[in-house]
Every structure is written in C-alpha cells, then in structure tokens.
Amino acid sequence: MAFCTAINCMDGRVQLPVINYLMERFGVDYVDSVTEPGPVKILAEQAAPALLESIFNRVSISTDKHSSKSIAICAHADCAGNPVDDQTQKQQLIDAVKTLQDKCSGVEIIKLWIDENWDVQELP
Numbered sequence: 001m002a003f004c005t006a007i008n009c010m011d012g013r014v015q016l017p018v019i020n021y022l023m024e025r026f027g028v029d030y031v032d033s034v035t036e037p038g039p040v041k042i043l044a045e046q047a048a049p050a051l052l053e054s055i056f057n058r059v060s061i062s063t064d065k066h067s068s069k070s071i072a073i074c075a076h077a078d079c080a081g082n083p084v085d086d087q088t089q090k091q092q093l094i095d096a097v098k099t100l101q102d103k104c105s106g107v108e109i110i111k112l113w114i115d116e117n118w119d120v121q122e123l124p
Helices: 012-026 039-045 049-065 086-103
Strands: 003-009 030-036 070-076 108-114 120-123
Touching: 003 012, 003 039, 003 049, 012 030, 012 070, 012 108, 012 120, 030 039, 030 049, 039 049, 039 070, 039 086, 049 070, 049 086, 070 086, 086 108
Parallel strands: 003 030, 003 070, 070 108
Antiparallel strands: 108 120
16 A cells, blocks of 8 residues: 655645645555645644644654655645635645655655646646
8 A cells, every 4th residue: 555645735626636736646546635724834834833743643654654755735726724826825835845855854745836727736
C-alpha cells in the first residue's frame, strides 16, 4: 500500500479532482486528506497556532504511520474559506510550501491549483 498526503480545502468540489490527480501523479493506492477551509492561508500566514499545529499533527500521522513520501498543498478558485484573488492564493501556496518544508524534511511537496472548472494544475 502506498500513500501520499493532500492538504486541501474542505470544499467538496475539490476533493475528487485532487485525489484522482494525486493517485495518478504519484502512483499511490490512497490519499490521506488533511482538510481545512483555506489551508494555504493558515500555512502561509502562520497566524493561527492551534490550526497550524493541528495540520502538522495530521500530516505527521500520514508521513509517520502511512509512510507518505509526498505532500500536495492545494488551493482553488472561489474559495469561501480564503476569499482572496487567485494570484494571492498562488503566492500563499509558495509561502505554505516554505512553512511545510521546515516541518516535513525528506518529503516531496508540490503545489496544486484547482481552477474554476475543477481542473487540477501543478504549479512550479
């Protein structure tokens, strides 16, 4: 059994597109989902310590217990939990990766953007 991890918005519209993308991208059997409304904002701004710690705890279960070697941090168009423009969210994705890299060494971290048509795009 192979796992990867998705840190994704709780929005149900993005769950299946992200899971399907990650299963194919990483060739895994399962995707552990860590969901919050607007997680990129939480990780980028680091202004809510309790939420940040909760995300880190759930990610560590995935990496430690399920041996997940890859993490996707996700953001999407029309996010109710992080109602900012697309460019701001894409910058938050970059900042979120920096936050994750400090806590998740040895794990590949990718950035995913889900557009208004629910198509998943991996950002550089």
